Amino acid sequence: MDKKRKTVLIAVAAMLLVVAIFLLPRRAQPLGELIPAPETARVDGLFCISTIVPTPDGYGTFDTGDCRVEGYPDSEAAAALRSAMSEISVQRYYRLPTSLLSRFTQNENYVTVWWIPEDGQKHDLYLNWDEGFIYDDANRAVAYKIDGDAQQAFSQLCAVISEYGTYTR
Structure with missing residues (x-):
């Protein structure tokens, strides 16, 4: 093999290695650590479901409908949403434009939590109950498994949003 061809192969291999490192999942971390919601930011939430989903304690169910909560920065609701996000352990994945992970379609079984920090970049996190991924509108190149x-x-x-929010049909 001539020297030029060998150099090209080494360069291609190095580039593929770098791309693979960015596409591999990261270590598990709490969602609230990966995407911190500042104490000074308003944190809001919404869920909409078309099926009955058991509550975490197993005693109740959420019926079909929408529930929205407005969590002002110093409110108990905002603290509860931040706490719930911190209890969800995720791994960060980088998404390619053609990846299955990048084709998110919001169905009728979703939760969204959002906030706007001082830098003005709104974070909308979407979680479908039948998927294992969370999507952040502020960074479309990343998904959280x-x-x-x-x-x-x-x-x-849902339990936090239901406790602090208003429920509509």
């Missing part, structure tokens, strides 16, 4: 049961994470967020 939930460690464990995605339905449990969904139910935990």
